[in-house]
Amino acid sequence: MSSNAITIPGSQIQARPWVDELHQWVTTVDHKRLGILYMLSALLFLVIGGVEALIIRIQLMHSHNDFVSPEVFNRMFTMHGTTMIFFVAMPVLFGFANYLVPLMIGARDMAFPRLNAFSFWLSFLGGLLLYFSFLGGSGLYGAGNAPDVGWWAYAPLGARAFSPGHSSDYWTLSLLVSGFGSIGTAINIIATVLCMRCPGMKLSRMPLLAWLNLVMGGMVLIAITPLSAAQIMLLIDRYLGGHFFDTQAGGSAVLWMHFFWIFGHPEVYILVIPAFAFLSEIIPVFSRKPIFGYPVMVAATVAIGLVSTSVWAHHMFSIGMSSYANSFFAITTMAVGIPTGIKIFNWIGTMWGGRIQFKVPMLFCIGFLFQFLIAGLTGIMQAAVPFDWQLTLSYFVVAHFHYVIVGGILFAIFGAFYYWYPKMSGRMLSESLGKWHFWLFLIGFHLTFDVMHIPGLLGMPRRIYTYEPGRGWDTLNFIVTIGAFIQAIAILVFVANLIISYFKGAEAGNDPWDAWTLEWSISSPPPAYNFATVPTVASRRPLWDLKHPEDPDSRYE
Amino acid sequence: MSAMTTPFPNTPGAWNLPSRGKVAMAGLIIAESAIFTIFVVAYLFYLGKSVTGPTPRQVLETPILYTICLLSSSLTIHFAARSLERNQANRFQVLWLLTVALGGLFLYGTGQEWHRLIYEHGLTISTNLFGTTYYSLVGLHAFHVTVGLIMLLIVALFALTGRVGMNQSGRIAVLSMYWHFVDAVWVVVFTVVYVLGR
Numbered sequence: 001m002s003s004n005a006i007t008i009p010g011s012q013i014q015a016r017p018w019v020d021e022l023h024q025w026v027t028t029v030d031h032k033r034l035g036i037l038y039m040l041s042a043l044l045f046l047v048i049g050g051v052e053a054l055i056i057r058i059q060l061m062h063s064h065n066d067f068v069s070p071e072v073f074n075r076m077f078t079m080h081g082t083t084m085i086f087f088v089a090m091p092v093l094f095g096f097a098n099y100l101v102p103l104m105i106g107a108r109d110m111a112f113p114r115l116n117a118f119s120f121w122l123s124f125l126g127g128l129l130l131y132f133s134f135l136g137g138s139g140l141y142g143a144g145n146a147p148d149v150g151w152w153a154y155a156p157l158g159a160r161a162f163s164p165g166h167s168s169d170y171w172t173l174s175l176l177v178s179g180f181g182s183i184g185t186a187i188n189i190i191a192t193v194l195c196m197r198c199p200g201m202k203l204s205r206m207p208l209l210a211w212l213n214l215v216m217g218g219m220v221l222i223a224i225t226p227l228s229a230a231q232i233m234l235l236i237d238r239y240l241g242g243h244f245f246d247t248q249a250g251g252s253a254v255l256w257m258h259f260f261w262i263f264g265h266p267e268v269y270i271l272v273i274p275a276f277a278f279l280s281e282i283i284p285v286f287s288r289k290p291i292f293g294y295p296v297m298v299a300a301t302v303a304i305g306l307v308s309t310s311v312w313a314h315h316m317f318s319i320g321m322s323s324y325a326n327s328f329f330a331i332t333t334m335a336v337g338i339p340t341g342i343k344i345f346n347w348i349g350t351m352w353g354g355r356i357q358f359k360v361p362m363l364f365c366i367g368f369l370f371q372f373l374i375a376g377l378t379g380i381m382q383a384a385v386p387f388d389w390q391l392t393l394s395y396f397v398v399a400h401f402h403y404v405i406v407g408g409i410l411f412a413i414f415g416a417f418y419y420w421y422p423k424m425s426g427r428m429l430s431e432s433l434g435k436w437h438f439w440l441f442l443i444g445f446h447l448t449f450d451v452m453h454i455p456g457l458l459g460m461p462r463r464i465y466t467y468e469p470g471r472g473w474d475t476l477n478f479i480v481t482i483g484a485f486i487q488a489i490a491i492l493v494f495v496a497n498l499i500i501s502y503f504k505g506a507e508a509g510n511d512p513w514d515a516w517t518l519e520w521s522i523s524s525p526p527p528a529y530n531f532a533t534v535p536t537v538a539s540r541r542p543l544w545d546l547k548h549p550e551d552p553d554s555r556y557e
Numbered sequence: 558m559s560a561m562t563t564p565f566p567n568t569p570g571a572w573n574l575p576s577r578g579k580v581a582m583a584g585l586i587i588a589e590s591a592i593f594t595i596f597v598v599a600y601l602f603y604l605g606k607s608v609t610g611p612t613p614r615q616v617l618e619t620p621i622l623y624t625i626c627l628l629s630s631s632l633t634i635h636f637a638a639r640s641l642e643r644n645q646a647n648r649f650q651v652l653w654l655l656t657v658a659l660g661g662l663f664l665y666g667t668g669q670e671w672h673r674l675i676y677e678h679g680l681t682i683s684t685n686l687f688g689t690t691y692y693s694l695v696g697l698h699a700f701h702v703t704v705g706l707i708m709l710l711i712v713a714l715f716a717l718t719g720r721v722g723m724n725q726s727g728r729i730a731v732l733s734m735y736w737h738f739v740d741a742v743w744v745v746v747f748t749v750v751y752v753l754g755r
Contacts, residue, residue, distance in 0.1 A: 111577040187584040195577035221588040229595035236693055241683030244599060244693075250606040250686045259595060 029113035038095025049083035057484040063469040073465035074148035081151030087127040093274040103519035106198025106535045111191035119184035126178025133170035147171035155245035155253040179228045186220035200537040212277035223266035230259035261312035269308040275412035286362035287354030293346045300339035317388045333383035360434035364415030371407030396456025426524045427505030433497040441490035447483025516541035578731040600690040607685035616678045623666030630659035631740040
């Protein structure tokens with residue numbers, strides 16, 4: 001077991017000309033650097049998507065506001081949704097998977113390093129394509145205009161007649177290109193987990209993070225591809241005169257909805273399963289207990305993966321499906337709650353009786369537990385078809401899915417940043433700035449998204465650029481907007497923390513959290529080759545075995 | 558590389574892991590299957606929904622000969638890969654070139670069919686829903702055949718210059734997985750377009 005990895009003095013810290021440095025980053029095939037590139041690009045797009053969210057919120061701050069025109073408002077919510085899902089959430093999670101999976105399974109790199117670099121640059125190019133539409137949306141000679149068809153681009157909005165110019169083409173192409181990048185990354189993650197494990201790292205001993213990313217990779221393969229197929233069809237419609245979604249020639253707008261949501265719903269689980277993975281690593285370490293119910297956690301994840309592929313049409317209850325279809329999708333949707341509930345109980349079971357350390361990563365995970373539970377409950381509410389008929393396309397839905405994505409996934413991602421930043425940079429993130437970040441973000445989040453449920457219940461539809469006074473929505477929207485700004489301030493604190501701690505943070509050392517997985521056995525940041533000698537493991541917690549030779553886990557396996 | 562035996566002490570026996578090439582190709586095949594599924598669903602969903610003609614029954618002819626070509630190329634590539642494993646270089650080359658020829662013949666067949674449909678029946682991708690779904694589904698498959706053929710040709714060039722030996726048999730096995738997949742998809746496309754769809 002190679003706990004004391006060799007650090008060759010002077011091998012990393014020598015100053016090089018910045019062009020050299022940049023060249024190294026652009027041409028790298030190292031999974032750690034690519035992971036960091038994924039995260040940096042995601043942070044860049046997080047700020048851009050956040051600004052778009054603020055523009056939306058300023059416009060809705062009070063009735064009859066004219067901060068932006070209706071056209072710009074449509075572009076903002078389209079770009080906000082597309083950016084946050086495809087160019088923030090997915091890249092940041094892929095980044096963590098890239099960085100952590102090889103380290104956790106004792107491998108020196110991903111299975112296909114060059115495919116890895118290719119996938120990253122495809123995803124990044126997708127983001128650039130999307131934003132190039134601001135310049136080239138109407139052709140380079142015309143004024144630019146971003147896509148304004150909503151992030152799901154329901155037919156016939158995406159058709160040429162209703163979306164002239166190239167803005168929808170940039171949307172289509174960017175999702176297609178970044179989708180191919182996602183497929184490449186997913187194949188890479190699967191091959192890495194299955195084929196690159198160090199000796200002794202049986203599937204039943206893998207850290208849950210590796211397991212959950214394996215499931216996530218499998219879901220990407222079967223869920224992102226329908227979106228790619230649908231985008232190809234849309235391109236055929238727009239450029240070759242096809243009729244897939246052209247109702248006048250017998251095509252079907254509903255088919256696009258099905259294709260989009262066959263992708264769209266599993267996508268939520270593609271995002272949340274890696275978030276689960278972070279919790280499954282962080283909670284045990286800060287509770288000083290091994291994860292409760294490891295096999296059940298794996299089984300529940302696989303169950304979520306399977307069931308979540310058959311729930312998509314709960315996004316479409318209001319289009320008039322047959323009552324059989326409605327019942328089927330209502331039942332499957334509620335059924336997803338069961339394995340998810342099992343996971344929540346298991347995390348609580350891990351914390352139960354543990355000596356919990358309320359460090360910042362743990363705070364974010366505890367926030368996740370509460371908020372994800374509430375998000376799940378409002379989800380179950382909307383799985384009830386009549387309730388959904390009343391509230392679909394209202395701000396209640398917007399509040400619900402932001403509860404999932406911000407209150408759940410983003411909280412877990414922040415937790416992961418605080419937990420693994422020391423490994424990636426060699427420096428600890430400041431705890432005090434971290435607490436400011438946590439509490440500000442928590443307050444901002446609840447101000448925004450708790451309150452946002454109420455205008456939804458009062459009937460405020462989503463995607464309206466303004467509203468009449470006297471409906472009781474004004475005060476609520478004003479509070480929501482204030483909350484959004486508090487969240488923005490918290491994000492600024494976070495970014496400041498990332499930058500300040502990079503230069504001034506305390507030295508992290510190999511293992512600042514006294515953790516148990518292999519990535520903490522090597523120096524921070526890890527050397528390019530990761531492990532000087534390939535480690536051998538005998539239990540789920542190799543570092544525990546190493547630190548406690550008198551009572552190793554391997555004795556009980 | 559793939560199946561590695563550890564030289565480290567305290568390791569319980571040999572440590573064998575699946576080949577990463579095969580796992581990755583299996584992953585790609587799963588992803589591609591999902592793409593094809595969506596196109597097949599669209600084809601079936603739009604059967605008989607065209608507002609104008611021509612209809613599949615009027616214009617489609619079952620390409621039995623070319624189908625036999627493509628399906629038998631699965632056999633030839635299988636035996637080619639096996640002869641490479643047994644280090645029978647000549648046999649490998651002959652079977653490999655035969656596979657390329659059969660694949661090429663199939664593509665020619667698709668081209669001929671499209672030529673006939675376009676010039677004799679005036680059916681293009683924008684004519685009606687049948688045209689849209691037919692050309693996309695068959696075209697998507699033909700695209701995969703083309704990609705496969707390019708890869709087969711690259712291997713053929715290397716083989717003819719004597720650079721493909723037994724130590725490449727793992728890679729050849731991965732490539733032949735892809736080719737088998739392309740053939741299996743054709744069985745589905747054939748059934749949907751030429752049997753069920755008429």
